[in-house]
Amino acid sequence: MKKKRTVAKFIIIACLCAVLAFLTMFSFHLAGNSQDYDFVGFARAINFGVEYRGGTALTYKVVENTKSSNLQKAISNNATRIEYLLDNKGYESNVYQDGNNIVVELFDEYSPVGIEEMINAEVNFSIKKEQSDTAEAVVSSKDVSNAYATKSGSQNVIVIEFTSEGSTKYQTLLDGTGYFYIGNNSPFSIDLSNSNPNYVGIVVKNWETAKDYASQIMSSKFDLEFNNIDTTTYSAQDAQKNVIVMLALVIGLFVLISVLLIAMFKTLGLIGSFAMFIGLLLQILLVQAVPEHVFIFTGAALYASLLAMAIGALAVYSIFAKMHKEYKLGKILNASVKFGYQKSWKMIIDIFVLLLVPTVMGYFFGTYVVKQFAMAFMCGLAIYAFVALVLVKFFAKWLTYISFKNTHYGFKREAHVDELK
Amino acid sequence: MNSNKKYDFYKNAIYFLIANAVLLVAAVVVLCVFGFNYGVNISHGRMILGISLTTILSLLVLTIYVGIRYDFVKAMTILFVTAHNMLLSSAIICLIRVPVTESLIAGYVLLIALTAVYSLIMTNKIKDINLKKADFSQVIKNTIAESAKQILVYSLIVVGLMFLSLIAFNASLFSFARLFFVMLVVLIYSAVTITLPIWCFLSTKIKRVKRAKVDANVDNQKVVKAVNLDNEENEATEAE
DSSP states (O other): OHHHHHHHHHHHHHHHHHHHHHHOOEEEEOOSSSSSSSEEOTTTTTTTTHHHHEEEEEEEEEEEEEEEEEEHHHHHHHHHHHHHHHHTOOOEEEEEEETTEEEEEEOOOOOOSSSSHHHHOOOOOOOOESSSSSSSSEGGGGEEEEEEEEEEETEEEEEEEHHHHHHHHHHTTTTSEEEEEETSSSSEEOOOOOOOEEEEEEEESSHHHHHHHHHHHHTTOOEEEEEEEEEEEEEEHHHHHHHHHHHHHHHHHHHHHHHHHHHHHHHHHHHHHHHHHHHHHHHHHHHHHHHHTTTOOHHHHHOOOOOOOOHHHHHHHHHHHHHHHHHHOOOHHHHHHHHHHHHOOOHHHHHHHHHHHHHHHHHSSOOOOHHHHHHHHHHHHHHHHHHHIIIIHHHHHHHHHOOOOOTTOOOOEEEETOOOO | OHHHHHHHHHHHHHHHHHHHHHHHHHHHHHHHHHOEEEESOOHHHHHHHHHHHHHHHHHHHHHHHHHHHHHHHHHHHHHHHHHHHHHHHHHHHHHTOEEETTTHHHHHHHHHOOOHHHHHHHHHHHTTOOOTOHHHHHHHHHHHHHHHHHHHHHHHHHHHHHHHHHOOOOHHHHHHHHHHHHHHHHHHHHHHHHHHHHHHHHHHHHHHHHHHHHHHHHHHHHHHHHHHHHHHHHHHHHHH
């Protein structure tokens, strides 16, 4: 009865795993009554970097025309502004800060023209009493201390805070309507009577617009210039080659792990490989679920993912080795599997925690490359900790219900040790 | 166990640690004199702030975790060994002029994580040995022999994957890889030579302190008893 139930459990898990593998690898078209839907396989839905998708990576050196007190803030705000600017112009892009440089990645764009002029275009911010391009600005970008996007209930709001000097100027506008000029967009007219003299909130349609405008206001505070110092183009063939190499590395490592586990622990190793395969599918599922603005899969992320997989395999190996050790000491199969796991799971948790802590800190305080590395490593460690601590435990326990020979586990008793009664 | 062995144990550990402390002072001097060779134009302040915050907070959390899970001697060992590894690897990076980029933080993240894991593996192997009675050299020798295989496998996996990734994506990973190779050499060196002496030294030191405290309490009790007896005697004579 127990044997039949265990076999059924393995079959159900194998079926679920096959469905997940299918959804990971294949994309397909679904016809609906009102709307058709294109399902993109999980593996393809990962937010790949420019080296895998093809395109151009442009590196711009940031030059300060006027010294500002906070260059980091200036660069970071300009990176956000440039990303929205390129999105509005129809480019699919990823913009990030690399030291004192800004890197602009344009996907599927192999010979972009006029990007430097576009991002170097002057950004202005002013509040005027009249709706006229020639009217004098009462408040300008120098009078702004901070600008950010926030949510107030369901509304998306841009909050503009003024300096003490700006606040004095702004008070002269409080008896009527103010016209807000942000970049090249058409001005907002807002009734300013009874509003706070230290800050103002502008309600806009969506969250993206709020962030775009806030970054434009902040960028207008700094006088920066962007000079192109490097251009790297990844052709479609290069990208395809990189994807093939990536697949070869992932599959190669998985096959190596499986072969080693099966060679050492026979059926138990096969079960371990099965758990590792589920881990790999879950890793892909988790990585593709991380939003694009948080995580882009780069070369560093691939290294981190492979490293996490190898650490997961070591954890599985050490659990099996401990089970083998218990068997060597004279315990019966069931007991060696049970006590082997019991004696090793705490150490496995410790290793995963010790690896996770610096990675989490690195994610919070690191730069772009470090964040990509840390995010991929965190996802991998979380999944393989689950594999080693949960899946391996149950799979090994279930195996003892259907397989009773020590040779199926690759276990050998030491010559002088008898079975414990 | 005879007294000579006990004497050797302390002597060896202390001398070994003094030698490493001198090496660390030299590392600090190298760091101050040479400085990093910045490979690209990076904002140094931001990178140093990132490294400092990552290191300090990671070590704080790791110390608390290991302290609660095991003991604070082990936690202190991880703290010292990580500080040693970071200083020494930074000094070597300065000395051989490896160009530094912002991926240095990623290198330090892996260095801290692996140092903690290696230290735990090494110290767990000798948790049942009575250090007071043990032969220091033999303990170190046996433990290294037992855990060297595990350390070697871990390191080989890290290096192997790095090489494979380098072959595939030389441009994006190269700056990180060349920094991390230096760190890995220091990591293996420290796992084999520093971790156990520090742990053994701290373990015995702390046990000593605990014993001293107990002794002091006993002495104090004796003094209190003596004072009480004196008082009783005085009262008795006064009554007479």
